[in-house]
Amino acid sequence: MSTMTMAKAINEGLRATLSKDPKSFLMGEDIGALGGVYRITEGLQKEFGAHRVMDTPLAESGIIGTALGMALRGHRPICEIQFDGFVFPAFNQITTQLAKIRTRSDGQLSAPVVIRIPYGGGIGSIEHHSESPEALFAHTAGLRIITPSNANDAYWMIQQAVECKDPVIVFEPKRRYWSKGEVDTENSPGDPFKAHVVREGTDATLVAYGPLVPVALAAANAAAEDGHSVEVIDLRSISPIDFDTVEASVNKTGRLVVAHEAPTFGGIGGEIASRISERCFYSLEAPAIRVGGFHMPYPIARVEEHYLPDIDRMLEALERAFAY
Amino acid sequence: MGAAQQADTGTSGSGAQVSPRPQAGNQVGNPQAGNQPPIPAGESAGVLRNTGVGPEEAVQLLDEHGGTHHDATFSPYIDKLDPDVVRGFYRDMATVRRFDTEATALQRQGELAMWVPVIGQEAAQIGSGSAMKKADYAFPTYREHGVALTRGLDLADLLKLFRGITNGGWDPRETNFHLYTLVLAAQTLHAVGYAMGISRDLVADPTTEPAAVVAYFGDGASSEGDVHESMVFAASYDAPVVFFCQNNNWAISVPFEVQSKVPLVNRAAGYGIPGIRVDGNDVLAVYAVTQWALDHARNGHGPVFIEASTYRVGAHTTADDPTKYRMGAEEELWKTRDPLARLETYLRAENLADDAFFEQVKNDGDELAAHVRRVTLALGGADIRHKFATVYAETHPLVAEELAWFENYEASFADVDTENGQGGAA
Numbered sequence: 195m196s197t198m199t200m201a202k203a204i205n206e207g208l209r210a211t212l213s214k215d216p217k218s219f220l221m222g223e224d225i226g227a228l229g230g231v232y233r234i235t236e237g238l239q240k241e242f243g244a245h246r247v248m249d250t251p252l253a254e255s256g257i258i259g260t261a262l263g264m265a266l267r268g269h270r271p272i273c274e275i276q277f278d279g280f281v282f283p284a285f286n287q288i289t290t291q292l293a294k295i296r297t298r299s300d301g302q303l304s305a306p307v308v309i310r311i312p313y314g315g316g317i318g319s320i321e322h323h324s325e326s327p328e329a330l331f332a333h334t335a336g337l338r339i340i341t342p343s344n345a346n347d348a349y350w351m352i353q354q355a356v357e358c359k360d361p362v363i364v365f366e367p368k369r370r371y372w373s374k375g376e377v378d379t380e381n382s383p384g385d386p387f388k389a390h391v392v393r394e395g396t397d398a399t400l401v402a403y404g405p406l407v408p409v410a411l412a413a414a415n416a417a418a419e420d421g422h423s424v425e426v427i428d429l430r431s432i433s434p435i436d437f438d439t440v441e442a443s444v445n446k447t448g449r450l451v452v453a454h455e456a457p458t459f460g461g462i463g464g465e466i467a468s469r470i471s472e473r474c475f476y477s478l479e480a481p482a483i484r485v486g487g488f489h490m491p492y493p494i495a496r497v498e499e500h501y502l503p504d505i506d507r508m509l510e511a512l513e514r515a516f517a518y
Numbered sequence: 519m520g521a522a523q524q525a526d527t528g529t530s531g532s533g534a535q536v537s538p539r540p541q542a543g544n545q546v547g548n549p550q551a552g553n554q555p556p557i558p559a560g561e562s563a564g565v566l567r568n569t570g571v572g573p574e575e576a577v578q579l580l581d582e583h584g585g586t587h588h589d590a591t592f593s594p595y596i597d598k599l600d601p602d603v604v605r606g607f608y609r610d611m612a613t614v615r616r617f618d619t620e621a622t623a624l625q626r627q628g629e630l631a632m633w634v635p636v637i638g639q640e641a642a643q644i645g646s647g648s649a650m651k652k653a654d655y656a657f658p659t660y661r662e663h664g665v666a667l668t669r670g671l672d673l674a675d676l677l678k679l680f681r682g683i684t685n686g687g688w689d690p691r692e693t694n695f696h697l698y699t700l701v702l703a704a705q706t707l708h709a710v711g712y713a714m715g716i717s718r719d720l721v722a723d724p725t726t727e728p729a730a731v732v733a734y735f736g737d738g739a740s741s742e743g744d745v746h747e748s749m750v751f752a753a754s755y756d757a758p759v760v761f762f763c764q765n766n767n768w769a770i771s772v773p774f775e776v777q778s779k780v781p782l783v784n785r786a787a788g789y790g791i792p793g794i795r796v797d798g799n800d801v802l803a804v805y806a807v808t809q810w811a812l813d814h815a816r817n818g819h820g821p822v823f824i825e826a827s828t829y830r831v832g833a834h835t836t837a838d839d840p841t842k843y844r845m846g847a848e849e850e851l852w853k854t855r856d857p858l859a860r861l862e863t864y865l866r867a868e869n870l871a872d873d874a875f876f877e878q879v880k881n882d883g884d885e886l887a888a889h890v891r892r893v894t895l896a897l898g899g900a901d902i903r904h905k906f907a908t909v910y911a912e913t914h915p916l917v918a919e920e921l922a923w924f925e926n927y928e929a930s931f932a933d934v935d936t937e938n939g940q941g942g943a944a
């Protein structure tokens with residue numbers, strides 16, 4: 195057990211992968227000497243060489259497309275996309291090529307490429323640096339999407355992503371990069387595609403993932419002061435979604451609130467609300483309620499506090515659920 | 519413009535230097551060489567065709583009259599060819615043309631959803647494909663039926679995609695011939711990545727068999743950003759890849775001039791890689807140039823760009839109607855440059871093949887066409903369960919849940935059928 199920031203935990207996770215899998219290597223913009231704009235890959239090029247930690251031309255489609263080709267040859271590329279809003283030049287390669295190579299080849303070929311994307315707001319940055327595009331990728335069959343909310347998951351999930359035989363996108367909540375947490379480098383938290391109940395409760399289920407998990411925990415603590423026992427689930431995996439864990443919780447609590455930073459319309463929250471409404475119709479005391487971003491491009495930094503779900507917005511949603 | 523954009527010494531099989539040369543420079547042995555009928559400077563779809571993209575200024579070893587020309591760099595690649603190999607080029611070109619005719623007929627008869635004709639481009643494909651070694655790997659677009667033949671595929675397998683039986687149709691690992699890719703230019707990046715993978719394998723294990731990759735694409739795809747990015751990556755990492763652009767002059771209905779104001783080979787210099795323009799209807803020149811490029815790449819000298827100037831005689835696909843957008847005169851001109859006719863003339867003039875040979879090729883082609891038809895018509899339906907099974911490599915609960923639902927749904931019809939059957943009996 196040691197305490198480290200999420201950034202350091204990912205760095206250590208990448209180091210462990212590079213050490214144990216000679217076919218694995220990192221590729222991306224500025225990840226070598228600089229160590230990445232968020233310093234996630236700091237020191238790795240010095241340790242493993244430019245061959246294992248490759249600075250690429252500034253071309254996102256090129257990064258993913260060539261990674262796919264290298265994976266077909268049996269290599270294990272771990273790509274860094276510098277920012278969430280810059281993944282779109284690679285959207286075509288990810289959705290029409292990477293996600294489909296297995297089914298297009300009738301299962302003969304696979305390209306288990308890992309893509310790391312720092313995502314989400316709350317860092318006061320300018321446009322295209324704070325987006326949450328996870329639903330666009332979750333809608334694409336053939337991809338797996340996970341997102342750590344804490345240092346321990348961050349350490350393990352990157353390694354598990356590389357070990358997975360399918361393409362995996364790891365959305366990293368960049369505003370949590372500097373949050374410290376305990377990391378158990380000996381014992382893995384298990385299946386990365388399973389949700390974790392991170393706070394037990396009896397009156398309502400609050401589902402969140404990535405950057406909003408600590409916010410959800412804080413909201414649950416605040417609700418407890420008002421006498422409400424709120425169970426908090428860290429979804430961890432966005433594709434697949436562990437509906438079984440959410441279902442079991444809602445059958446116990448009777449209420450569901452789902453929170454994420456991405457716009458609510460067409461988002462992951464809607465998917466969870468709909469599925470759980472089907473599965474838990476007779477257990478629900480209130481309609482499932484979503485908390486999320488507005489139907490607008492990610493706003494300028496000076497107003498993002500109004501866009502991002504915070505403790506109060508989650509409490510407001512819980513109040514609405516309790517009002518039924 | 520020279521045929522070779524960048525000097526490169528000591529890498530070709532002949533050891534010759536590829537150097538810039540004047541227009542139609544060292545073409546000898548044919549009084550008409552360098553005096554080609556110009557491509558009509560007329561209007562086509564409202565576009566003035568002011569940048570002719572015929573075989574002029576391209577490497578040509580065999581002209582449309584069957585005459586041969588010497589080229590210091592590339593001729594050595596064909597001078598040593600066994601006549602059997604040259605006859606094989608003809609046989610393969612004729613075979614793929616016959617196959618194409620049959621596939622078009624199958625589409626017209628409703629047996630294929632669509633077909634992508636290749637007639638006119640046989641030399642570019644048979645020449646380049648034949649230059650590859652077994653360990654080399656080809657990344658095609660969706661029209662490389664000739665290359666598929668050279669890689670040993672059963673051509674009937676190509677029709678499975680177009681019949682809607684599968685998205686693939688063959689195992690790329692058996693033939694080193696990748697799946698067809700319908701998103702334009704996406705495969706050029708995969709090709710470069712695969713080539714980078716070969717380089718990594720060589721670093722990890724020097725006993726790895728050196729190999730190169732050929733990335734096929736067309737003049738239309740050359741406008742896609744992925745082609746640019748693929749060349750940037752290939753150049754940056756000296757990837758052993760040969761970019762083989764078949765400039766067939768038309769991107770569906772849009773003429774070449776809308777893709778580029780200059781011959782595409784000019785772009786190679788901008789990436790710092792050798793570029794060669796070749797008469798894409800001259801199978802011998804295509805074979806020689808591709809061999810040179812593959813040697814260059816395999817020997818660790820990095821990528822090469824080849825622009826094969828050719829012409830799509832037929833439609834883009836069977837859904838297309840070229841009479842709406844291009845002139846008959848242009849089509850007639852290109853018919854005089856037919857790749858099969860010129861090789862036949864050459865083979866006959868050199869006494870390398872006789873009537874019996876051509877008769878045999880024709881009969882074999884008919885036999886192949888019958889085989890393709892037989893196999894295609896016998897293809898069974900597809901089972902969606904197989905699609906459920908191939909979305910992910912590892913278990914995925916959503917896929918499992920939806921498959922279970924589907925099986926129950928399907929089974930409910932079986933119950934109804936059984937009940938109806940019992941009802942009738944009672």
